[in-house]
Amino acid sequence: MAVMTKAKKNFVSPANVGTQEPVQSNKKVAFQTKDLNLWYGEDHALKSINLEIVENEVTAIIGPSGCGKSTFIKTLNRMVELIPVVKISGDILYREKSILNKSYKVEELRTRVGMVFQKPNPFPKSIYENIAYGPKIHGIRNKKILDEIVEKSLRGAAIWDEVKDRLHENAYGLSGGQQQRICIARCLAIEPDVILMDEPTSALDPISTLKIEELVQELKKDFSIIIVTHNMQQAARISDKTAFFLNGEVIEFDSTDKIFSTPSDKRTEDYITGRFG
Amino acid sequence: MKYFDSGQIQKKLGSRLLLNQVAKRLFFLATLVGLVVLVILIYRVFSDSMGWINFDFLSNRLSTDPQKAGILGAITGTFWLMVVVAPVTFFLGVGTAIYLEEFAKKGRFQSFIQTNISNLAGVPSIVFGLLGLTVFVRGLGLGAVVLAGGLTMALLVLPIVVVSAQEAIRAVPQYLRDASYGMGATKWQTIKNVVLPAAIPGILTGIILALSRAIGETAPLVVLGIPALLIPLPEGIFDKFTVMPLQIYYWTIDAALVAEYANLAAASIVVLLFILFLMNSVAIFIRNKYQKRY
Numbered sequence: 001m002a003v004m005t006k007a008k009k010n011f012v013s014p015a016n017v018g019t020q021e022p023v024q025s026n027k028k029v030a031f032q033t034k035d036l037n038l039w040y041g042e043d044h045a046l047k048s049i050n051l052e053i054v055e056n057e058v059t060a061i062i063g064p065s066g067c068g069k070s071t072f073i074k075t076l077n078r079m080v081e082l083i084p085v086v087k088i089s090g091d092i093l094y095r096e097k098s099i100l101n102k103s104y105k106v107e108e109l110r111t112r113v114g115m116v117f118q119k120p121n122p123f124p125k126s127i128y129e130n131i132a133y134g135p136k137i138h139g140i141r142n143k144k145i146l147d148e149i150v151e152k153s154l155r156g157a158a159i160w161d162e163v164k165d166r167l168h169e170n171a172y173g174l175s176g177g178q179q180q181r182i183c184i185a186r187c188l189a190i191e192p193d194v195i196l197m198d199e200p201t202s203a204l205d206p207i208s209t210l211k212i213e214e215l216v217q218e219l220k221k222d223f224s225i226i227i228v229t230h231n232m233q234q235a236a237r238i239s240d241k242t243a244f245f246l247n248g249e250v251i252e253f254d255s256t257d258k259i260f261s262t263p264s265d266k267r268t269e270d271y272i273t274g275r276f277g
Numbered sequence: 278m279k280y281f282d283s284g285q286i287q288k289k290l291g292s293r294l295l296l297n298q299v300a301k302r303l304f305f306l307a308t309l310v311g312l313v314v315l316v317i318l319i320y321r322v323f324s325d326s327m328g329w330i331n332f333d334f335l336s337n338r339l340s341t342d343p344q345k346a347g348i349l350g351a352i353t354g355t356f357w358l359m360v361v362v363a364p365v366t367f368f369l370g371v372g373t374a375i376y377l378e379e380f381a382k383k384g385r386f387q388s389f390i391q392t393n394i395s396n397l398a399g400v401p402s403i404v405f406g407l408l409g410l411t412v413f414v415r416g417l418g419l420g421a422v423v424l425a426g427g428l429t430m431a432l433l434v435l436p437i438v439v440v441s442a443q444e445a446i447r448a449v450p451q452y453l454r455d456a457s458y459g460m461g462a463t464k465w466q467t468i469k470n471v472v473l474p475a476a477i478p479g480i481l482t483g484i485i486l487a488l489s490r491a492i493g494e495t496a497p498l499v500v501l502g503i504p505a506l507l508i509p510l511p512e513g514i515f516d517k518f519t520v521m522p523l524q525i526y527y528w529t530i531d532a533a534l535v536a537e538y539a540n541l542a543a544a545s546i547v548v549l550l551f552i553l554f555l556m557n558s559v560a561i562f563i564r565n566k567y568q569k570r571y
Contacts (some may be wrong), residue, residue, distance in 0.1 A: 111460065117455060137462045237368075
C-alpha cells in the first residue's frame, strides 16, 4: 500500500524516457529478445518485444489478464510451442545464442531454463521421486548422487526440515504451499541457470506466499529469476526490475523502484495505482 | 382478461394426469421386458445345468458320452487364446492410442484414423472371421490354430482397447506433462514416466473388458473352421483348439441327437458367465482403486 501512495506522489518524471534501453550494469545478460512477435492463430499476443534480462536479478512481469505476460515467459523456454497454432517471429538470445534456431534443442534449453507453474503440479509420486525426476531423465542413476541432489534441492527450496522424515510419502499429502516449494526444489534439481515463475503464488494463502517470496530473495543469489505476477505489491517487494505489459506490448521496463515511484508512462501509472486491471 | 381460470385448468387436468400415468407405466414395462428375459434366461440355464457342474465336468476332456464329457479342452483353448490376444491388443492398442494422443499432429490424417477406428468397432464380427480365414489361416498358412484365432480376435477387439486407452491418456492432466517437459524431458520420457503410470488403470480396465468380449465371441471362430472334436489339449499357440462359446454352440446343435448335451451346454454357459463376471469385477476393482489420484 505504501508503494501505491508513493507512486501517486511522484508520477511526474520527465527524465529517463527510453524505457526499453538496457540498464547499465556489469552483470551479464541472460536473455535478450529482439523484435519478438507471437501469434496464436490470428491473435497477435506479443508485439515487438525488446527486453534484456540480467543474471542474478529478479525480473517481474506485471500487467492485466490477457496482456501476454504468461505467454512471454513460456516463450523463453519454448513451452509455448506445445500449443499447435503458435507462430513466432523475431529472435530470443539466451546467453548470446538464438534459442528459436531449430538446432537449439528444447530439451537442453529447458534444463538451463527451469520453470515453476501457476498451480502446484507435483507428480503423483513420492517427494523423493519428484525431486529425482529431473536428474533421472538426464541420465543420473547413481543412488548416492541422487540422494545428495534431493537433499540439496529441498534445502535450497527451504522445505528440507519439513519433509526430511517423509521423503518417501506421496507429495500429494503436502499442503499447497509445501507442494509449490517441492516444485521449486524439483526445478532446482536440474541446476538451472534461469528460473521462470508463472504466478507461483496465485493459488496460495498469504503465509505460503510470504515463504515463497523470501525464497525468491534467497534464490536470486544463484539464479536469474523471471516472475510473472498479477500482484503489484509482490512485484514491488521482491523484484529488481519490472516490465509492465499491456495488450502484448512492453509499455515500460525499468528498475522496480522507478516503475513504482516515478513511472514514465501514464498507462503504467494508471495500472500500478489501481485505476484499471 | 385471465386466460387461466379454474375451469380451464379443470377441463384438461384429468386427461393430462391420465396420460402421465400411462407414460410412466409404459416405460416401466419396457424396462421390465429386459429384466424378465434376463431372469428367465438365467433361471433356465441354472436349472438345466443343475447337477452337471462338478469337478469331473471341469477336468474332463470332450467325450461322446455326456456323463464323461467335460470342458477342460475348451477352457484350455480359451486360456491360450487369451495368451495371444492380451499382448497383441496391449501393444497395438496402447501403441495406437499413444501415437494418436501424444505424437500425431491434430489434423486431417489424425481425424481420418480416428474415424476409421470408430468404423472398425462397428464392423460385424463375422467379417473379422473372414479376414482371419483369408489372411492368417490360409494366407500365412497357419491353419485353424490358436495363433490364427488369437490374431483375428485381437483385431476384433482392438478398437475397444484403442478408444479406452485414448480416454485414459486424455484424462491425464496437462499440468503433469508440462512439469515434465519443463525440466527438459523428451516426449517419450514424459509418456513413459508421467502419462502411462497415471493412465494405466484406465488402460487395464479397457483391456480386461476387451478380453471378456473376446472370450464370449463365437462367429469369427466358426468362420475360421475351429472344430469341437476330440482333439488333444492345446499346449501352445501353434496347436489346434476350441473355446467355450464354440463348445456351447456345437453341444446346443447336437442336443437334437443326445438330449443331455443341452445340460452340458447350460453347464458351460454357467462356467463362461462366471469367468466373465470375475473379469468384469477385476476391471471394476481396478477402476475404483486407482480412480482420481490427482
